[in-house]
Amino acid sequence: MVSDGATNYDASAVRINVDMYYMHRSASVYMASLISSLQDDWREIGDTWDQLKIGWVGESSEAADAFNERLRDVQNRLFGTPDPADTTKVETPGILDRVRYGAVVAAANYNAAEHAVTDMFDAFVHAIAGEGEGEGGPQDSTMPPITVDYNTNPFPAPKTDG
Incomplete structure (x- = not known):
């Protein structure tokens, strides 16, 4: 379906809710354990296949x-x-580790954003508290508003060929 451009995009009902701590724990601990278990099972199947x-x-x-x-x-x-020098290490990560790493990084990004917003509001609250009651601060101007009379142009009219 092609949009004709007349449809208004409204994302006001969209909400992203992420439990960054659970996301990080799931990716760094649970997924790592599942991947390791799956890898052991896969290795056993491969060894059995080699014998057959x-x-x-x-x-x-x-x-x-x-x-x-x-x-x-x-x-x-x-x-x-696998790394040829050390079989306990991986030379090039596989897709499962890349997905796991992506989830860990996403959780860290959500955490950093959460802390940045919290720190920003803390600084804002402290700045407001430090303002006091407003005595001795700059006063609003009591001068009349600026007006412009476009009929009396101080700049000369441009030359015309004629």
């Missing part, structure tokens, strides 16, 4: 190798590419 393909010959062996290669590719995309 030993007895295959001919075309079934080639099909098993192709399947195993696709399985490893999916594993690397999900969990990341």
Whole structure:
């Protein structure tokens, strides 16, 4: 559907409500634990698969190798590419870790915004409290308003060819 531009956009009913502490805890603790558990299960499936393909010959062996290669590719995309120097570390993060990291960063951003707004209102309240009753401050002007008479232009008229 294409908008003709006549529709007024009204976002007054839209509300984003985020529990940043729960979001951070879920991403940094719960998701990490689930990803680790899933990775262990996936590794066990891969190890079992590697043991099964030993007895295959001919075309079934080639099909098993192709399947195993696709399985490893999916594993690397999900969990990341292992670091050749240290197998307990990841050289390139997988999509699951990237999603988890994105949620952690989003929670930190919500937290920073919340603190910035709170600090701003605290400073505002302290500034108002420091004003006092208003005695001795600058006074409003009692001069008449500025008026302009456009009929008496002090600037010369522009030259015309003629």
